[in-house]
Amino acid sequence: xxxxxxxxxxxxxxxxxxxxxxxxxxxxxxxxxxxxxxxxxxxxxxxxxxxxxxxxxxxxxxxxxxxxxxxxxxxxxxxxxxxxxxxxxxxxxxxxxxxxxxxxxxxxxxxxxxxxxxxxxxxxxxxxxxxxxxxxxxxxxxxxxxxxxxxxxxxxxxxxxxxxxxxxxxxxxxxxxxxxxxxxxxxxxxxxxxxxxxxxxxxxxxxxxxxxxxxxxxxxxxxxxxxxxxxxxxxxxxxxxxxxxxxxxxxxxxxxxxxxxxxxxxxxxxxxxxxxxxxxxxxxxxxxxxxxxxxxxxxxxxxxxxxxxxxxxxxxxxxxxxxxxxxxxxxxxxxxxxxxxxxxxxxxxxxxxxxxxxxxxxxxxxxxxxxxxxxxxxxxxxxxxxxxxxxxxxxxxxxxxxxxxxxxxxxxxxxxxxxxxxxxxxxxxxxxxxxxxxxxxxxxxxxxxxxxxxxxxxxxxxxxxxxxxxxxxxxxxxxxxxxxxxxxxxxxxxxxxxxxxxxxxxxxxxxxxxxxxxxxxxxxxxxxxxxxxxxxxxxxxxxxxxxxxxxxxxxxxxxxxxxxxxxxxxxxxxxxxxxxxxxxxxxxxxxxxxxxxxxxxxxxxxxxxxxxxxxxxxxxxxxxxxxxxxxxxxxxxxxxxxxxxxxxxxxxxxxxxxxxxxxxxxxxxxxxxxxxxxxxxxxxxxxxxxxxxxxxxxxxxxxxxxxxxxxxxxxxxxxxxxxxxxxxxxxxxxxxxxxxxxxxxxxxxxxxxxxxxxxxxxxxxxxxxxxxxxxxxxxxxxxxxx
Numbered sequence: 108x109x110x111x112x113x114x115x116x117x118x119x120x121x122x123x124x125x126x127x128x129x130x131x132x133x134x135x136x137x138x139x140x141x142x143x144x145x146x147x148x149x150x151x152x153x154x155x156x157x158x159x160x161x162x163x164x165x166x167x168x169x170x171x172x173x174x175x176x177x178x179x180x181x182x183x184x185x186x187x188x189x190x191x192x193x194x195x196x197x198x199x200x201x202x203x204x205x206x207x208x209x210x211x212x213x214x215x216x217x218x219x220x221x222x223x224x225x226x227x228x229x230x231x232x233x234x235x236x237x238x239x240x241x242x243x244x245x246x247x248x249x250x251x252x253x254x255x256x257x258x259x260x261x262x263x264x265x266x267x268x269x270x271x272x273x274x275x276x277x278x279x280x281x282x283x284x285x286x287x288x289x290x291x292x293x294x295x296x297x298x299x300x301x302x303x304x305x306x307x308x309x310x311x312x313x314x315x316x317x318x319x320x321x322x323x324x325x326x327x328x329x330x331x332x333x334x335x336x337x338x339x340x341x342x343x344x345x346x347x348x349x350x351x352x353x354x355x356x357x358x359x360x361x362x363x364x365x366x367x368x369x370x371x372x373x374x375x376x377x378x379x380x381x382x383x384x385x386x387x388x389x390x391x392x393x394x395x396x397x398x399x400x401x402x403x404x405x406x407x408x409x410x411x412x413x414x415x416x417x418x419x420x421x422x423x424x425x426x427x428x429x430x431x432x433x434x435x436x437x438x439x440x441x442x443x444x445x446x447x448x449x450x451x452x453x454x455x456x457x458x459x460x461x462x463x464x465x466x467x468x469x470x471x472x473x474x475x476x477x478x479x480x481x482x483x484x485x486x487x488x489x490x491x492x493x494x495x496x497x498x499x500x501x502x503x504x505x506x507x508x509x510x511x512x513x514x515x516x517x518x519x520x521x522x523x524x525x526x527x528x529x530x531x532x533x534x535x536x537x538x539x540x541x542x543x544x545x546x547x548x549x550x551x552x553x554x555x556x557x558x559x560x561x562x563x564x565x566x567x568x569x570x571x572x573x574x575x576x577x578x579x580x581x582x583x584x585x586x587x588x589x590x591x592x593x594x595x596x597x598x599x600x601x602x603x604x605x606x607x608x609x610x611x612x613x614x615x616x617x618x619x620x621x622x623x624x625x626x627x628x629x630x631x632x633x634x635x636x637x638x639x640x641x642x643x644x645x646x647x648x649x650x651x652x653x654x655x656x657x658x659x660x661x662x663x664x665x666x667x668x669x670x671x672x673x674x675x676x677x678x679x680x681x682x683x684x685x686x687x688x689x690x691x692x693x694x695x696x697x698x699x700x701x702x703x704x705x706x707x708x709x710x711x712x713x714x715x716x717x718x719x720x721x722x723x724x725x726x727x728x729x730x731x732x733x734x735x736x737x738x739x740x741x742x743x744x745x746x747x748x749x750x751x752x753x754x755x756x757x758x759x760x761x762x763x764x765x766x767x768x769x770x771x772x773x774x775x776x777x778x779x780x781x782x783x784x785x786x787x788x789x790x791x792x793x794x795x796x797x798x799x800x801x802x803x804x805x806x807x808x809x810x811x812x813x814x815x816x817x818x819x820x821x822x823x824x825x826x827x828x829x830x831x832x833x834x835x836x837x838x839x840x841x842x843x844x845x846x847x848x849x850x851x852x853x854x855x856x857x858x859x860x861x862x863x864x865x866x867x868x869x870x871x872x873x874x875x876x877x878x879x880x881x882x883x884x885x886x887x888x889x890x891x892x893x
Contacts, residue, residue: 108189108199109222110182112175115212115232115244126249127331131172132208132215134181136338137188137294138163159187172337178215185216192291192341203286203344209295209336210252212244221344224275224286233275246322251290253325256334259297261306282381285351286344295338304329349504352382356508360515372410375512383501387493389413391485394513395436396520402429402436410516413485417460431457439473439480445494461487468494472502474510481513538716538737542567543794566793566804567718570734571748573755574784574815577700577762579693579777580833582725589685589775590640597647597682604672612662647676688774693725695773699765700727707758714754715747718792718801726779731755732792732801752785753852759783759836760861763887767834780831781887782819785840785849786811810877814839817874824870830882838883839871846883853885863888 138160145156163169163184173181185206193202203224205217214221227233257263275284306328355378372392379390392410396403418428435442444450447462447469461469470486486502488494535543542565550562579585655669676682704727708719711731718732733751735743759781766779790811791804803812818839821830830837838849846868856862863886871880 108182108186108216108218110179110185110216111214111222111226111230112178113205113207113214113217113222113225113232115214115225126210126245126252128210128252129335130209130211131335131337132175132178132339133172133296133337134163134169134184134339135171136296138169139296140294141191155191159191162187182216188339188341189216189218203346205342207340207342209292209338209340210248210255211340214342217342221342224344249322249326249331252331252336253322253329255292255295255297255336256329260299260303282377282384282386283348283351284346284381285348287347289343289345291341291343292338294341295336298335298337300333300335304333348381348384349501352378353505353508355381356505356512360508360512375509379502379505382505383498385493385498387490388486388488388498391487392482392509392512393485394482394516394520395432395480396517398524402432413466413487414457414461417464418457421460428457435471435473435483436480439483441473442469442471443499444469446491465489467491470494470499472506474506474513476510476514481510481517484509536718536720538712539565539567539718562796564793566791567732567734567736568791569736569789570718570732570792571751572786572790572792572803572811573731573733573751574728574786575731575755575759576724576726576728576782576819577759577766578724578726578780578782578819578831579696580780582693582777585775585777586686586689587640589689590644592685593682594640594643594647596684597676600672600675600682601647601651604668607668608658608665611665611668612658685775689777692773692775692777695769696766696777696779697723697727699769700762700779703758703762703765704729707754710754711751714750715741715743717751720801730801734789749848752848753855755783756836756838756849756852757856757861760856760885760887763834763836764861764889767887767889778833780829780833781836782831783836783838784815784818785838785845786814787840787842787845814874814877814880817877818871818880821874821880822872824872826872830869830871830884832884834887834889836885836887837869838885839880840882841879843881846881849883853883860888862886 141156141159141163145153145160148156166181166184169181188206189199189204193199193204199218200220202218203221205214205221207214207216225232254264275286356375359374359378375392376390380386380388391413393412394410412432414431415428444455444458445468447458447466450458450462452459458469466487466489468488468491472484472486473480474482474484484502484506486494486499546563546565550556550560553560555562652673655672659666659669674680679687701721704721711717711719715733716738717734718730718737720730722728722730731751733743733747763779763781770776770778788811790808792801793804794800795802803809819831821839822828823830830839840846840849850866853862853866857864865886867884869882869884871882874880
């Protein structure tokens with residue numbers, strides 16, 4: 108025990124000027140408490156109370172407050188107070204206990220453990236204690252004072268706790284240690300000078316509504332100057348580091364769920380270190396994910412196994428260290444190695460890797476969420492003395508929270524994968540998602556999941572269809588032409604190589620190679636069929652390299668020539684130039700198409716939510732379905748239909764303008780054709796589970812789908828002229844009323860110079876199963892900008 112005056116408020120002890128109340132350190136209230144206990148006690152404890160009172164009675168002056176400069180005279184009495192208030196069997200060295208002035212963080216006597224927490228070896232308050240500012244301290248003292256007053260005289264409480272030291276950085280471990288300060292205020296006597304102000308509970312609550320000004324208002328209603336406080340405060344500190352460490356992990360989980368930020372591994376690891384009470388222990392958090400039914404080790408920053416990390420640094424193949432994870436997952440169990448250097452390297456070969464880095468002890472703990480393995484926790488240290496039983500016991504308290512953390516990481520991972528797939532591959536568009544949700548709910552509610560019943564179809568009745576297509580003109584012909592040109596260049600390189608090889612090894616060359624350049628002249632090259640072209644390309648890319656590699660093994664002197672051939676014919680070189688230029692031209696056009704169609708789709712969704720689907724061909728096709736059944740919450744009217752038709756024509760015209768102006772800037776000057784099919788009848792569409800897309804429903808509606816598939820290659824009746832032409836839009840229809848409607852849209856676009864004055868009226872040739880089609884063909888005005 109120590110008798111040290113420690114005033115955390117750094118004010119003069121023995122005065123109450125800070126809050127305006129007369130506060131005195133006095134042992135009399137404690138003596139009165141003992142006397143009352145003595146009168147009530149019927150057990151052997153009464154002897155102890157008699158002894159205490161005898162010791163205090165030696166000092167009759169204790170009926171008065173003890174001056175600050177005389178507090179040390181009664182140290183032996185303070186020890187008796189400690190003995191009376193502390194459990195007899197508790198070790199004093201483990202008790203953080205002190206005695207001081209009421210309503211003030213000023214202490215006169217305490218245990219060695221208490222002072223060691225607050226004071227450094229030099230006898231001064233530790234600098235790393237998170238004390239509040241003096242202003243905050245004074246406010247806290249006032250709040251504590253009024254809590255006492257309201258409880259004692261008005262049976263009301265402000266709530267909250269007395270002054271607490273939230274955290275202290277341990278000088279040895281440099282980790283945060285948390286303490287809760289408990290104050291026993293039973294041994295205080297509060298008297299009123301004069302009359303006690305009347306204050307009803309309703310009035311108190313009225314003034315307490317604004318917490319920021321409640322103390323100020325109380326100071327006016329109940330002036331602190333009218334009170335006198337005598338007695339002692341008995342303070343005990345409780346180490347709650349473990350609680351705070353677990354709370355930190357819990358808060359990390361909660362904050363992530365609320366704001367969807369990335370996982371902060373450092374906060375969790377620091378909390379675990381505080382939990383075990385030493386920085387010498389390191390942790391690795393290892394959630395296990397499943398990807399295509401295979402275990403995937405989570406390897407984000409801060410979430411990687413120390414063993415696997417070292418294996419990667421040592422250049423070990425992935426198979427060697429994934430076997431470790433697969434084996435552990437198949438037979439999860441606790442693995443604890445207090446001395447890695449003494450482990451059988453044949454049984455645990457990868458442990459030697461971390462042993463070589465200086466790691467002395469290692470542990471692996473499986474973590475379960477709802478009885479399912481969700482990952483493991485690695486615990487390791489370089490310090491031979493750090494790994495002990497208490498460390499492992501302490502860390503177990505965090506296992507349930509870590510398991511929840513791992514489960515959340517796994518859910519986030521799966522959701523992210525699903526979101527990417529949904530967004531990039533099989534998107535359920537927002538306009539129709541509500542229907543899928545409803546069907547799924549009905550299926551779940553009916554017990555369809557448990558009974559494995561077929562799910563109800565998703566369909567929409569009476570919708571207006573829109574179809575548009577932007578195709579790259581003669582794309583197949585252009586592609587094959589580029590392949591032929593590259594093959595011609597390839598044979599030129601091949602013949603030069605053969606000529607040089609004949610000079611070096613004339614006897615061993617076979618007749619598999621063309622012997623003369625004339626064997627592959629321009630005329631023969633153009634006359635080859637597509638099938639022959641593909642066979643020739645396969646010969647050059649697959650069969651010939653194998654022969655050359657064999658030739659190098661037999662004739663090392665030919666290596667330089669053959670290596671030069673491989674260099675000249677590798678992908679990205681001259682013999683792929685035409686194909687690469689063609690692909691680049693296609694990509695540039697399709698990028699422009701997709702960007703414009705995405706903007707067009709966003710515009711339509713703002714106008715009236717609809718289903719919009721694109722299909723990648725050599726260009727782009729798209730379907731739009733519009734109707735009340737898709738968007739039941741917004742009333743549909745005919746104006747939406749006319750707006751959509753006008754906007755579709757305008758969008759196609761803008762696309763034609765963009766691609767037309769882009770053509771001169773392409774490596775291969777490809778051109779696009781544009782087509783719109785107008786269908787005035789309502790159709791039904793349904794989601795096909797086998798193809799995971801929407802399609803028309805009913806035999807009558809299939810006619811719409813059949814026309815769509817056949818008109819893109821149609822010709823003008825009694826002519827070889829293709830209906831679709833570069834720089835023009837073909838608007839295909841059945842009825843003249845549709846033509847009259849579109850002529851109005853065409854006129855509007857002519858007024859804004861998007862279309863020229865040219866309008867062609869065309870009869871379309873009869874197609875298989877389709878007759879009576881007509882078309883308007885309009886010319887797009889080019890503005891000569893890319």
